[in-house]
Amino acid sequence: MSEVLIQIDGREVEAREGMTILEAAQKVGIAIPALCHHEQLEPYGACRICTVEVETRGRTNLVAACCYPVEPNLVVRTRSEKVDKTRKIILELLLAHAPDAPVLQDLAKEYGADKNRFEKEASFCIHCGLCVRYCAEVKKKNAVGFVDRGTRREISFIPEIASKECWNCKECFPLCPTSALQAAFVLTEALISPPLAPPSEA
Amino acid sequence: MDKDGIDLIIDKHQGEAGSLIQVLLEIQSENRWLPKEALERVSERLHVPLTRIQHIATFYKAFSLVPKGRHEIHICMGTACHVRGARRILDTVQDLTGIKPGETDLDLKFSLETVNCLGCCALGPVMEVDGEHHGKMAPARIAAVLQDYE
Amino acid sequence: MARINSPAELEALRKNILSKRDPHKPCITLCSGSACHASGSKEVAASIEAEIKKQGLSAEVDIRKTGCHGFCERGPIIVIHPEEICYLQIEPKDVPEIVSQTIKEKKIIERLLYIDPNTDQKIIHESEIPFYKHQERLVFGSNGNIDPKSIDDYLALGGYSALAKALSRMTPDQVLEEVKKSNLRGRGGGGFPAGRKWEESRHAPGQIKYVIVNADEGDPGAYMDRSLLEGNPHSILEGLIIGAYAIGSRQGFIYVRQEYPLAVENITIAIKQAEAYGFLGKNILGAGFDFTVKVHQGAGAFVSGESSALMTALEGRVGEPRPKYIHTAVKGLWDRPSVLNNVETWANVPLIINKGADWFSRFGTEWSKGTKIFSLVGKINNTGLVEVPMGITLREIIYKVGGGIPGGKKFKAVQTGGPSGGCLPEELLDLEVGFDELSQAGSMMGSGGMIVMDEDTCMVDVARYFLDFLADESCGKCTPCREGIRQMLKLLTNITKGKGKEGDLELLEDLAETAGQASLCALGRTAPNPFLSTLRYFRDEYEAHIKEKRCPALSCKDLISYYIDPDQCQACMICLRQCPSDAIVGGKNQIHVIQQEKCTKCGTCFEVCPPRFGAVKKISGEPVPSPIPEEARIIVRKSKQQ
Numbered sequence: 006m007s008e009v010l011i012q013i014d015g016r017e018v019e020a021r022e023g024m025t026i027l028e029a030a031q032k033v034g035i036a037i038p039a040l041c042h043h044e045q046l047e048p049y050g051a052c053r054i055c056t057v058e059v060e061t062r063g064r065t066n067l068v069a070a071c072c073y074p075v076e077p078n079l080v081v082r083t084r085s086e087k088v089d090k091t092r093k094i095i096l097e098l099l100l101a102h103a104p105d106a107p108v109l110q111d112l113a114k115e116y117g118a119d120k121n122r123f124e125k126e127a128s129f130c131i132h133c134g135l136c137v138r139y140c141a142e143v144k145k146k147n148a149v150g151f152v153d154r155g156t157r158r159e160i161s162f163i164p165e166i167a168s169k170e171c172w173n174c175k176e177c178f179p180l181c182p183t184s185a186l187q188a189a190f191v192l193t194e195a196l197i198s199p200p201l202a203p204p205s206e207a
Numbered sequence: 208m209d210k211d212g213i214d215l216i217i218d219k220h221q222g223e224a225g226s227l228i229q230v231l232l233e234i235q236s237e238n239r240w241l242p243k244e245a246l247e248r249v250s251e252r253l254h255v256p257l258t259r260i261q262h263i264a265t266f267y268k269a270f271s272l273v274p275k276g277r278h279e280i281h282i283c284m285g286t287a288c289h290v291r292g293a294r295r296i297l298d299t300v301q302d303l304t305g306i307k308p309g310e311t312d313l314d315l316k317f318s319l320e321t322v323n324c325l326g327c328c329a330l331g332p333v334m335e336v337d338g339e340h341h342g343k344m345a346p347a348r349i350a351a352v353l354q355d356y357e
Numbered sequence: 358m359a360r361i362n363s364p365a366e367l368e369a370l371r372k373n374i375l376s377k378r379d380p381h382k383p384c385i386t387l388c389s390g391s392a393c394h395a396s397g398s399k400e401v402a403a404s405i406e407a408e409i410k411k412q413g414l415s416a417e418v419d420i421r422k423t424g425c426h427g428f429c430e431r432g433p434i435i436v437i438h439p440e441e442i443c444y445l446q447i448e449p450k451d452v453p454e455i456v457s458q459t460i461k462e463k464k465i466i467e468r469l470l471y472i473d474p475n476t477d478q479k480i481i482h483e484s485e486i487p488f489y490k491h492q493e494r495l496v497f498g499s500n501g502n503i504d505p506k507s508i509d510d511y512l513a514l515g516g517y518s519a520l521a522k523a524l525s526r527m528t529p530d531q532v533l534e535e536v537k538k539s540n541l542r543g544r545g546g547g548g549f550p551a552g553r554k555w556e557e558s559r560h561a562p563g564q565i566k567y568v569i570v571n572a573d574e575g576d577p578g579a580y581m582d583r584s585l586l587e588g589n590p591h592s593i594l595e596g597l598i599i600g601a602y603a604i605g606s607r608q609g610f611i612y613v614r615q616e617y618p619l620a621v622e623n624i625t626i627a628i629k630q631a632e633a634y635g636f637l638g639k640n641i642l643g644a645g646f647d648f649t650v651k652v653h654q655g656a657g658a659f660v661s662g663e664s665s666a667l668m669t670a671l672e673g674r675v676g677e678p679r680p681k682y683i684h685t686a687v688k689g690l691w692d693r694p695s696v697l698n699n700v701e702t703w704a705n706v707p708l709i710i711n712k713g714a715d716w717f718s719r720f721g722t723e724w725s726k727g728t729k730i731f732s733l734v735g736k737i738n739n740t741g742l743v744e745v746p747m748g749i750t751l752r753e754i755i756y757k758v759g760g761g762i763p764g765g766k767k768f769k770a771v772q773t774g775g776p777s778g779g780c781l782p783e784e785l786l787d788l789e790v791g792f793d794e795l796s797q798a799g800s801m802m803g804s805g806g807m808i809v810m811d812e813d814t815c816m817v818d819v820a821r822y823f824l825d826f827l828a829d830e831s832c833g834k835c836t837p838c839r840e841g842i843r844q845m846l847k848l849l850t851n852i853t854k855g856k857g858k859e860g861d862l863e864l865l866e867d868l869a870e871t872a873g874q875a876s877l878c879a880l881g882r883t884a885p886n887p888f889l890s891t892l893r894y895f896r897d898e899y900e901a902h903i904k905e906k907r908c909p910a911l912s913c914k915d916l917i918s919y920y921i922d923p924d925q926c927q928a929c930m931i932c933l934r935q936c937p938s939d940a941i942v943g944g945k946n947q948i949h950v951i952q953q954e955k956c957t958k959c960g961t962c963f964e965v966c967p968p969r970f971g972a973v974k975k976i977s978g979e980p981v982p983s984p985i986p987e988e989a990r991i992i993v994r995k996s997k998q999q
Contacts, residue, residue: 049833050680053875072680087874090230091837098840122864123844132839141256151675151833152265154658158833158845163257172653175463226691228656255673262675266832268657269615281389285577286808287774289822295959299937322616323826326580327395328734329429329741339523340395346959347935355782 009081026081026114027055027103036072037083038092038112040099040182041133046142049134052099054112056091058082067091089116099131103183106131130160130185136177146170149177149189155158160185162193213248224253226265231270240271269322276311276318278356280304281335285324288331296332297321299346303353316356322336358508360635363643364521371518374509381802383418383460384438385409388448390425390584391619391826393432395519397448401433403851404449407458417472418460421510424500424588431471436483436501443483444469451675453454474738474760487512488739491757493720493728497581497744498702500588505623508630511591515635518806519707523599524644532603532710533559534536539714541668541706544700545571546803547879548725548778548792550921554696557686559604566606568597569671569697571692572613572620573655573662576775577826579806581730581742586613586620589704590627594650596706600638601648604696609648612667614655625652657777663878664697665689677832678878699804701730710745721747735772735808744788752786761822766811768856769910770894774803776823776830777883779890799890801883815912816895821849823887826846831880838881845888857903862892907978915960917977921962923948925972928992932962932973948990953981 009020014034021028025048030037040052060080067087071207082088096118100109103122109131113120134151137160141147148166149165152159162171171190180184216233220226230253234245241264250257264270279309301307304317311318325333330342334349341352361367373711373905389398409418414905427583435826437459444455444466451454451489458464470479471486483501495907503510523532537552548690558566566647570593574582597609613621631637653671658664661676668690671677689695705727712859721727725747731754733743734859738760749769755761762768767913770780779800781788784902788794792802810819823845833839845868848861851946869885892899908916921932921941926948933941933949943949949972951962966973984990 010716037721042334050877051836053836058877064382068682069680069875069877072681091871092868095836095840095866095875098836101840101844124847132834132836134834137258141258147256147258151262153833154266154660154829155831155833156828156839156840156846161261163261166257186749196600223673225671228653228676232654232656253673259674263656266675267655267661270656286775286806286822287578287740289577290735290808290810290814292960298957299959300388323575323577323617324580325391325395326583327392327429328578328580328732329392329432330395331734333395338364340781342395345961345964346937347961347965352700 009075009077011075011081013081014083016096020075023113024056024075026075029075030070030083033082039071040108040131041135043135043139043180046138049138050077052095052131052133054058054092054095056088058085058088092116093118102126103129103185106183108182128185129183129188131183132158133182136160136181136186139177139180144174144176153193160189162189164193167193208234208242208245210248212237213245214252217249217252222253224255225319227253227255227260229349231263235270261269273311274315276315278316278337279316279318279320281320281322282327283325283329283331283333287328288333291331293332295346296334296344296349299349303350358630358634360633361642362635364525366523367517367642371512376515376944378788381439384421385418385460386421386423386436386438388426388432388434389422390587392425392429392580393434396432398433400449401447404452412456412458412461414460416703421504422547423503424505425584425742426501427497427584428739429742430740432441435923437755441480441482441484442485443471445471466716467801488741488758491753492744493746494744495708495720495728497585497700497742499732500584503589505588505590506626507988508591508627508634511589517595520595521642522634523602523710524642524646529603529605531547532599533861535714536603536709537705539709539717541702541709541717542725542792543699544701544729544805546774546801551698551702554686555600555604557684558696558743561687563693565693566604567690567693567695568601568604568606568609569667569695570597570611570700570703571662571664571667572608572611573696573699574614574664574804575659576804576806577776578731578734579804579809581732581805582734583617583620584742585700585704586617587623591631591703592622592707594627594631595698596703597650598641598648599706599710600696600703602646606696607647607649609650609654610671611650612653612655612671613727615657617860621652621654625946628652628763648786660880663880665878668695677834678880680877688723719740722789722791724793729790729802729805731807731842732804733759733807733809734764736762736811736814737809747791748789749779750787750789754790756805756871757785759809762811768809768814769812770810770816770821772808772810773806774801774886775806776827776878777801777879777886778803779886779893780810782894788922799893800886801852813910813912815908816891816898817849818912820860820888820891821846821853822885827884828878834876837872837875838877838884841868842884844868849888852899852902853913855902855906861903862899901978905978911975912978917958918953918981919958919962920974920981921949921951921978922972922974923990925970927970927972931967931971935961935965937961943990946992946994948992950984950990
């Protein structure tokens with residue numbers, strides 16, 4: 006794969022063709038926040054907190070660093086007034102759902118996000134999709150998925166699959182930035198009837 | 208709908224994974240809803256995870272996971288109808304039938320849905336029942352129209 | 358139908374078809390598009406067929422059920438050829454007279470003609486009706502002469518001659534150059550130069566490439582694509598095959614929304630007919646070019662009309678958009694080069710190939726060539742589908758073609774571009790319609806929906822309406838769109854309910870900025886447009902709602918009250934009887950009073966109060982006057998015998 010020279014925050018960075026801006030930045034230790042990114046999973050581009058400013062072919066745009074492929078002479082700014090404002094508002098929108106999530110609180114401090122800017126919403130889920138994608142791409146069990154669309158979109162376990170697979174797995178639990186996953190799982194357990202005994206410890 | 212009926216539809220599309228949505232549309236059309244067993248059978252035959260099917264079945268308005276009523280009421284909420292007062296039509300239908308969009312009444316008589324643009328904007332506001340268009344609707348006329356349906 | 362194996366055979370067939378058609382033979386064409394169906398054209402068609410048979414004229418008179426004529430306000434429409442006599446709003450009971458008088462005796466039935474509201478002149482010929490006279494119906498015009506279920510009708514008009522020309526006398530590169538030269542820009546909303554997109558796919562690596570017709574027409578109020586697909590399906594098919602030849606694709610898809618069953622039916626029939634004639638399949642017209650087409654139905658999701666979402670749906674996955682940093686023209690369906698274009702874009706291609714890019718460039722403006730079909734709907738006299746050259750002004754479309762605003766009301770705004778577009782006010786009526794002109798004004802061309810609004814339309818409610826639509830239709834994957842729209846909708850709903858506060862507009866602007874710049878796809882990025890454009894041109898309405906709790910258009914239910922003016926009320930009892938909540942008290946000689954606690958603001962009383970009294974008023978931003986004392990409500994009527 007050929008080498009691609011780009012510029013991130015004024016630094017010259019040697020990237021490889023096919024890399025994303027996020028990967029190139031990580032390679033040289035430049036931190037870009039990301040909530041829906043996971044090295045074992047395909048880039049998703051949903052949280053948009055990795056938004057960065059790029060200059061290419063004479064135009065400036067905001068793009069998702071986790072998805073944008075590097076190209077020759079790309080100029081990237083990981084922090085700027087526009088970038089910071091975008092991240093601040095995204096955080097405020099997410100804090101309306103999960104004000105107590107540690108990762109959101111840390112980022113909120115850095116970007117001056119006000120967790121009370123919006124009224125609290127009922128669901129903890131921030132739709133990073135890590136649980137759904139991990140179960141599909143890594144475990145290949147597809148025990149949890151998304152349902153519906155728009156503002157009504159939620160995660161949902163399939164009781165029959167969850168009852169067989171999740172007890173001995175739960176690898177997605179630590180991935181969840183908020184308590185949404187645990188909440189959804191407990192709710193699903195309550196739906197399985199009659200209640201199944203966990204596999205014996207023998 | 209039994210397993211054979213579903214298999215027939217799947218075979219028609221040569222069991223291609225890309226035809227998933229087309230298969231579900233046919234099952235919905237023939238059966239008037241998508242029972243869980245149908246989704247499981249499709250998942251098995253097309254080798255597609257049930258989560259994907261569940262997402263598709265809830266993502267698209269054409270699908271219903273519960274039985275629909277004998278008569279489907281569609282209120283057009285397209286911009287042209289909206290500007291001509293579609294909201295009031297919807298409110299009145301809700302009051303008269305007791306159900307909200309996406310719901311079916313307890314007798315399984317009426318199912319209510321809002322749709323975006325039936326393409327007969329000249330007749331707006333439009334209420335469609337079982338595919339029949341009732342144009343230039345006014346709140347006062349709705350009861351009479353719905354009365355005709357058993 | 359025998360397979361056509363060469364352009365020469367095609368011309369022979371065409372000659373054959375034409376030789377069997379007498380242009381002087383009387384023919385009744387009846388518009389049979391979906392909108393006219395809703396107006397009763399099926400019953401009219403049955404009447405015509407029965408009457409013709411009854412009067413023994415089956416051999417002398419042809420009947421043709423055609424696609425949409427466009428003048429939907431006046432449907433069902435009949436045009437009698439060869440004289441081109443146009444009758445409007447036909448009912449089955451008119452049919453016997455039409456057959457005896459006009460068909461047999463060649464007499465015009467005046468009461469069925471169009472009457473020009475300005476001159477009171479009765480107009481006989483369809484093309485002279487002002488609605489049609491000011492249009493340029495290059496693409497849509499054939500609809501009136503074709504039975505969409507007959508490929509021979511399409512051939513009789515010269516159909517598939519562009520395909521023959523492209524396959525036998527042009528190389529794929531030459532076809533590509535011609536489309537590039539024409540400057541045809543996508544008619545689906547993006548306005549991207551079609552030729553450039555085709556070129557990108559042509560040069561993209563990979564043997565397997567796809568061409569796709571986007572017939573998912575989701576903008577509410579827009580139904581041009583439906584009428585084209587229903588009324589002239591072969592024109593789209595021909596364009597698609599030519600495009601496939603140009604870029605080197607052997608497989609095409611037509612993605613039609615399932616809410617258009619007639620369109621699905623007609624395109625499916627058209628494909629079978631094309632296959633039978635050999636316009637689809639192997640070795641098309643003997644040129645060694647293979648191409649097949651599949652129809653896929655949508656399932657009721659607006660966002661799946663976004664190009665990357667559509668391709669994802671074609672793959673059998675949930676139709677959610679994907680990041681498009683690499684164009685789908687290079688990596689699209691199944692990660693292969695895919696050219697996706699709108700129905701109307703494809704329909705323009707045969708014209709460009711047949712008549713040339715130079716001819717095409719004569720229409721329109723420098724950067725917006727050709728014509729555009731708009732669905733002119735809302736508060737407009739001549740509701741329907743209109744095809745006009747780019748560069749025409751909004752004023753000309755709305756007043757000359759559209760016939761202006763009904764009911765003597767004042768024009769307020771015209772909304773273009775659907776949920777991604779904006780509202781343009783009166784000051785901009787002389788704007789020349791074009792892709793860039795509309796974008797610069799804060800709206801966009803979009804797919805062609807043009808919704809006219811009058812003084813009774815609340816612009817804050819319009820913004821809320823579009824966000825409500827998008828809150829349901831957004832796929833919900835990315836934060837700026839899903840959460841941004843959620844909060845914007847909350848804020849706007851509160852404002853329409855009188856709960857707006859200081860700081861709301863600034864918060865809305867921040868959310869608009871974030872969604873507009875950071876969303877994953879164009880739905881999210883353009884979602885703020887209706888809000889931003891109405892704020893730009895109608896800020897005073899927002900401020901009235903927030904600061905004065907007043908709706909200037911007297912539309913927002915929570916901010917208006919209905920009040921019967923005791924000075925005008927004549928106690929006719931009409932509103933009292935029709936009130937669905939029994940909220941009006943009064944009697945035959947007692948002035949009516951609305952009990953505000955019971956009033957549901959349905960507006961029935963306002964509508965039924967006889968215009969000569971005009972006693973029911975809508976008020977906003979001020980308290981409802983207390984009812985006058987009961988004794989004062991008695992009306993003493995002068996007795997006739999005094």
